[in-house]
Amino acid sequence: xxxxxxxxxxxxxxxxxxxxxxxxxxxxxxxxxxxxxxxxxxxxxxxxxxxxxxxxxxxxxxxxxxxxxxxxxxxxxxxxxxxxxxxxxxxxxxxxxxxxxxxxxxxxxxxxxxxxxxxxxxxxxxxxxxxxxxxxxxxxxxxxxxxxxxxxxxxxxxxxxxxxxxxxxxxxxxxxxxxxxxxxxxxxxxxxxxxxxxxxxxxxxxxxxxxxxxxxxxxxxxxxxxxx
Amino acid sequence: xxxxxxxxxxxxxxxxxxxxxxxxxxxxxxxxxxxxxxxxxxxxxxxxxxxxxxxxxxxxxxxxxxxxxxxxxxxxxxxxxxxxxxxxxxxxxxxxxxxxxxxxxxxxxxxxxxxxxxxxxxxxxxxxxxxxxxxxxxxxxxxxxxxxxxxxxxxxxxxxxxxxxxxxxxxxxxxxxxxxxxxxxxxxxxxxxxxxxxxxxxxxxxxxxxxxxxxxxxxxxxxxxxxx
Amino acid sequence: xxxxxxxxxxxxxxxxxxxxxxxxxxxxxxxxxxxxxxxxxxxxxxxxxxxxxxxxxxxxxxxxxxxxxxxxxxxxxxxxxxxxxxxxxxxxxxxxxxxxxxxxxxxxxxxxxxxxxxxxxxxxxxxxxxxxxxxxxxxxxxxxxxxxxxxxxxxxxxxxxxxxxxxxxxxxxxxxxxxxxxxxxxxxxxxxxxxxxxxxxxxxxxxxxxxxxxxxxxxxxxxxxxxx
Amino acid sequence: xxxxxxxxxxxxxxxxxxxxxxxxxxxxxxxxxxxxxxxxxxxxxxxxxxxxxxxxxxxxxxxxxxxxxxxxxxxxxxxxxxxxxxxxxxxxxxxxxxxxxxxxxxxxxxxxxxxxxxxxxxxxxxxxxxxxxxxxxxxxxxxxxxxxxxxxxxxxxxxxxxxxxxxxxxxxxxxxxxxxxxxxxxxxxxxxxxxxxxxxxxxxxxxxxxxxxxxxxxxxxxxxxxxx
Numbered sequence: 001x002x003x004x005x006x007x008x009x010x011x012x013x014x015x016x017x018x019x020x021x022x023x024x025x026x027x028x029x030x031x032x033x034x035x036x037x038x039x040x041x042x043x044x045x046x047x048x049x050x051x052x053x054x055x056x057x058x059x060x061x062x063x064x065x066x067x068x069x070x071x072x073x074x075x076x077x078x079x080x081x082x083x084x085x086x087x088x089x090x091x092x093x094x095x096x097x098x099x100x101x102x103x104x105x106x107x108x109x110x111x112x113x114x115x116x117x118x119x120x121x122x123x124x125x126x127x128x129x130x131x132x133x134x135x136x137x138x139x140x141x142x143x144x145x146x147x148x149x150x151x152x153x154x155x156x157x158x159x160x161x162x163x164x165x166x167x168x169x170x171x172x173x174x175x176x177x178x179x180x181x182x183x184x185x186x187x188x189x190x191x192x193x194x195x196x197x198x199x200x201x202x203x204x205x206x207x208x209x210x211x212x213x214x215x216x217x218x219x220x221x222x223x224x225x226x227x228x
Numbered sequence: 229x230x231x232x233x234x235x236x237x238x239x240x241x242x243x244x245x246x247x248x249x250x251x252x253x254x255x256x257x258x259x260x261x262x263x264x265x266x267x268x269x270x271x272x273x274x275x276x277x278x279x280x281x282x283x284x285x286x287x288x289x290x291x292x293x294x295x296x297x298x299x300x301x302x303x304x305x306x307x308x309x310x311x312x313x314x315x316x317x318x319x320x321x322x323x324x325x326x327x328x329x330x331x332x333x334x335x336x337x338x339x340x341x342x343x344x345x346x347x348x349x350x351x352x353x354x355x356x357x358x359x360x361x362x363x364x365x366x367x368x369x370x371x372x373x374x375x376x377x378x379x380x381x382x383x384x385x386x387x388x389x390x391x392x393x394x395x396x397x398x399x400x401x402x403x404x405x406x407x408x409x410x411x412x413x414x415x416x417x418x419x420x421x422x423x424x425x426x427x428x429x430x431x432x433x434x435x436x437x438x439x440x441x442x443x444x445x446x447x448x449x450x451x452x453x454x455x456x
Numbered sequence: 457x458x459x460x461x462x463x464x465x466x467x468x469x470x471x472x473x474x475x476x477x478x479x480x481x482x483x484x485x486x487x488x489x490x491x492x493x494x495x496x497x498x499x500x501x502x503x504x505x506x507x508x509x510x511x512x513x514x515x516x517x518x519x520x521x522x523x524x525x526x527x528x529x530x531x532x533x534x535x536x537x538x539x540x541x542x543x544x545x546x547x548x549x550x551x552x553x554x555x556x557x558x559x560x561x562x563x564x565x566x567x568x569x570x571x572x573x574x575x576x577x578x579x580x581x582x583x584x585x586x587x588x589x590x591x592x593x594x595x596x597x598x599x600x601x602x603x604x605x606x607x608x609x610x611x612x613x614x615x616x617x618x619x620x621x622x623x624x625x626x627x628x629x630x631x632x633x634x635x636x637x638x639x640x641x642x643x644x645x646x647x648x649x650x651x652x653x654x655x656x657x658x659x660x661x662x663x664x665x666x667x668x669x670x671x672x673x674x675x676x677x678x679x680x681x682x683x684x
Numbered sequence: 685x686x687x688x689x690x691x692x693x694x695x696x697x698x699x700x701x702x703x704x705x706x707x708x709x710x711x712x713x714x715x716x717x718x719x720x721x722x723x724x725x726x727x728x729x730x731x732x733x734x735x736x737x738x739x740x741x742x743x744x745x746x747x748x749x750x751x752x753x754x755x756x757x758x759x760x761x762x763x764x765x766x767x768x769x770x771x772x773x774x775x776x777x778x779x780x781x782x783x784x785x786x787x788x789x790x791x792x793x794x795x796x797x798x799x800x801x802x803x804x805x806x807x808x809x810x811x812x813x814x815x816x817x818x819x820x821x822x823x824x825x826x827x828x829x830x831x832x833x834x835x836x837x838x839x840x841x842x843x844x845x846x847x848x849x850x851x852x853x854x855x856x857x858x859x860x861x862x863x864x865x866x867x868x869x870x871x872x873x874x875x876x877x878x879x880x881x882x883x884x885x886x887x888x889x890x891x892x893x894x895x896x897x898x899x900x901x902x903x904x905x906x907x908x909x910x911x912x
Contacts, residue, residue: 058302059584062293065286065309066351067812071317071335074286078313081293085306089299107299113674116667117573123294124576127583128515128751130814193884200877211572218569287812295584341902344895345801352804355811356523356743358586421656428649439800446797514749514758521746521765522807527773527791530742534769537749541762545755563755579750 004150004174006143007181009188012197013139017210024140024213025148029220034152036159040099043161046223047096049115051106053219054092056119057141058084063126064134069190073131076183083176095163114222118215125208132191132201135184136208140216146177232378232402234371235409237416240425241367245438252368252441253376257448262380264387268327271389274451275324277343279334281447282320284347285369286312291354292362297418301359304411311404323391342450346443353436360419360429363412364436368444374405460606460630462599463637465644468653469595473666480596480669481604485676490608492615496555499617502679503552505571507562509675510548512575513597514540519582520590525646529587532639539632551619570678574671581664588647588657591640592664596672602633688834688858690827691865693872696881697823701894708824708897709832713904718836720843724783727845730907731780733799735790737903738776740803741825742768747810748818753874757815760867767860779847798906802899809892816875816885819868820892824900830861 003011014021029046032038058081065077093103126134149168156165167173188196196202231239242249257274260266286309293305321331354362377396384393395401416424424430459467470477485502488494514537521533549559582590605624612621623629644652652658687695698705713730716722742765749761777787810818833852840849851857872880880886 055299055302058306059294059296062290062296062302062306062309065290065313066288066294068287068290071283074283074290075313078286078290078309081290081306082310082314085293085303086310113570113573113671116577117569120576120580121572123580124583127580127811128814130812130817133814191885199883200873201875214569341801341898342797344805345797348804348808349800352807352811355583355808356586358584358589361586417656419657427655429647442797511755511758514762515752516750518746518749518752518758518762518765521769522743522750524743524746527739530739530746531769534742534746534765537746537762538766538770541749541759542766 004143004147004177005181006146006177007185009184009196010139010143010181013136013206013209016206017213020210020213020217021140021144024216024220025144025151027217027220029223030148030152033161033164034156034159036157036161038159038161040160042223043164044096044099044101047092047099048101048106048109049112049219049222051089051092051096052109052111053115053119054084054089056123057138058089060119060122060126060134060138063123064131064138067126067131067134069131073183073187076179080176080180091167112222114215114218118212118219121215122212129208130191131187132205133208135187136205137212139180139184139209140212142180143177144213144216146174149173232371232375232405233409234374234405235413237412237424238367238371238409241364241434241437244434245441248438248441248445249368249372252444252448253372253379255445255448257451258376258380261389261392262384262387264385264389266387266389268388270451271392272324272327272329275320275327276329276334276337277340277447277450279317279320279324280337280339281343281347282312282317284351285366286317288347288350288354288362288366291351292359292366295354295359295362297359301411301415304407308404308408319395340450342443342446346440346447349443350440357436358419359415360433361436363415364433365440367408367412367437368440370408371405372441372444374402377401460599460603460633461637462602462633463641465640465652466595466599466637469592469662469665472662473669476666476669476673477596477600480672480676481600481607483673483676485679486604486608489617489620490612490615492613492617494615494617496616498679499620500552500555500557503548503555504557504562504565505568505675505678507545507548507552508565508567509571509575510540510545512579513594514545516575516578516582516590516594519579520587520594523582523587523590525587529639529643532635536632536636547623568678570671570674574668574675577671578668585664586647587643588661589664591643592661593668595636595640595665596668598636599633600669600672602630605629688827688831688861689865690830690861691869693868693880694823694827694865697820697890697893700890701897704894704897704901705824705828708900708904709828709835711901711904713907714832714836717845717848718840718843720841720845722843722845724844726907727848728780728783728785731776731783732785732790732793733796733903733906735773735776735780736793736795737799737803738768738773740807741822742773744803744806744810744818744822747807748815748822751810751815751818753815757867757871760863764860764864775851796906798899798902802896802903805899806896814875815871816889817892819871820889821896823864823868823893824896826864827861828897828900830858833857 003014029038029042032042061077061081061084065074065081068074068077093106096106097103122134122137125137145168149165149170152165153169156162159165192199192201231242257266257270260270289305289309289312293302293309296302296305321334324334325331350362350365353365373396377393377398380393381397384390387393420427420429459470485494485498488498517533517537517540521530521537524530524533549562552562553559578590578593581593601624605621605626608621609625612618615621648655648657687698713722713726716726745761745765745768749758749765752758752761777790780790781787806818806821809821829852833849833854836849837853840846843849876883876885
């Protein structure tokens, strides 16, 4: 299967973090979403933690808007915040409601350490660094889910988690991935020039991307340990 | 004329900064918008600076979203960012275009010190402080424009700047003012309890509000000095 | 044994997080430091991770200085940064050198997730919140090490890790604990008034303190898993 | 007179902001410090505002420590904070005391807008950007005072403000300037490579430096308007 086309930086970052990227995108949690063997309990546990994750993830995109240097960056980041907060999160709440988890229950979810580690890493990268640090730390989640969604949509059998797959393989989310990919490329060019992959910062942005990918693996690991 | 009702905190802040508040909301620039004596040159100068202001103001609201502690705060701040970036700013660009100022010209506006002082004060208050510091620093612009708009709409004569007045006196902006007022009240109660005006932080939030009001005065002053 | 006196807020925070606090301060890693059963390998692993930790911990104290509201807060936070960066860290480097770990080796330490989770939580608490959020997140490390040091100094048998114990039980570090405790109390009073434990923010500061304590437990857990 | 040697970036930044740099370093306030014609009232007014300035300037250097990426950057920034907070500010307080201004009076100084504009610009540059943005915004004050001090020391006649001149022309402050210059050069090379002046970010760092220089001019302007 061909890798999705989310711009120029993404395949380079993915390549630089190849081993971790594979473990993230082919994690047992992912495979079980695809073959239907993921238990409902594990899925609900994941949904609950993902609610907490989405709040902090939205905050990180809001921070990107605060750190934007151009009108285009500001609008792109603000549009992502809006999509997350006013579309994705209400959708998430509805999905949870359909599974019998009330919003009150979602809000009282105890944040797991693997979850906390990931979002605080992203936010701190953004606060201490600049817009690019945020992009590198935010990319694995957005673009990885896009890639996972596409792959599972093409390969998955009968699975109760088809809805999840369709969301991330769907045109709307894939569009969002391309938009984010373009934003990343533009923001790199603006700050590091056309050959950004030869700049000293590039290697550190690759490291940011890889650490975020490792933390995605930790998030899936947590997803398979509902009772801890 | 009765003061507009934007919640509980606003009249207290306004009262605590009464002298500055009056000088801000009854500034010669404002009066000339109302009586039509403001020169076109001064108005266009103001529009250009206001474009730069709106970018940083949007960033400050995005920072508020990043610093939100509840889903409600996150959604309210994100909605304001969205309104600013995807409604207000395009509207602003159109208004300027109608006056013969291209977007390229807007983007090359040289930021005046009075403008810079104001937005950096707001952003720094937010970065160094918390959500409440941002609310107190953001309030004078949003709620002051609402109050000015209402007053001028009721009192203004024939003026070429009726469009400006109608924007801020209009239902949409007045709604936004009430929403922001409610957000401020809720965020105060959440952090300082029901009698927040008796907390030690209250006095410092009043000072934040007053400094931002002083910087609004500086912004109007600048509006009357187009050539400097 | 009597608990150490580090001011008024500390015993309240400790009490509110009692179960986690006990697991942190009486963690098997701590007990093995005291009875001498901790392996050299585990201790060196801990030292290496602690080097990375100290860098981020120093940055967090520097952030506290940036967020200080008074000259006293600024001086106290700056003094702590200075002690960490120009006394504690060189000492740490010497201790490691004595154990055969070069500074180059220290600098190439791969940061473990448990370590990252903790420091990014503290830094993000500080960036997103205010000075108090930082104090609550920083307290468990400083004051907990002081308490552990004192207890082990009084109870420990023959142990190769006596140097570690003496450092934290020593007059200099105990002084630092009392200074930090006083800074916490003053900064609470300044912002929340005399009866800060009845303010709505108090409960959230307690939660900050408890989460940081949980992350200390995670750090000790990691200390016992040198090979992972 | 030869320009002082504070490293490689400084002369390039100075050159790029040549006109503003001249107006800052040869401002009437500066000339009157040198020829002794500055009134005592103006000098005391300046000292009072400078006290407020130094607090925020120290906070900005603390933010640089928080944003450091290497041990060297952390130590250099922390050393500057320490020098400012525990040497410079006590010295400043003593100078003021000698002129009959108590510390209490200093602390109640009403911050002037020109002062606020400058420090909030620096702090916001640091919060929204990265370590380099801070360096470019901090450089004009540190290195400009070094340059002014040297020039006045060589050229000034009999002046009551000889103490001020000697402080900034003195070996200690000149050492600090060279240290800061070296820190700037290293941090540029680390992030932008050896030929950082050909990177797209360079032009924006030059703009940061120039804006900060403009705000220094505003600060001197304010110094000559004691009564406003």
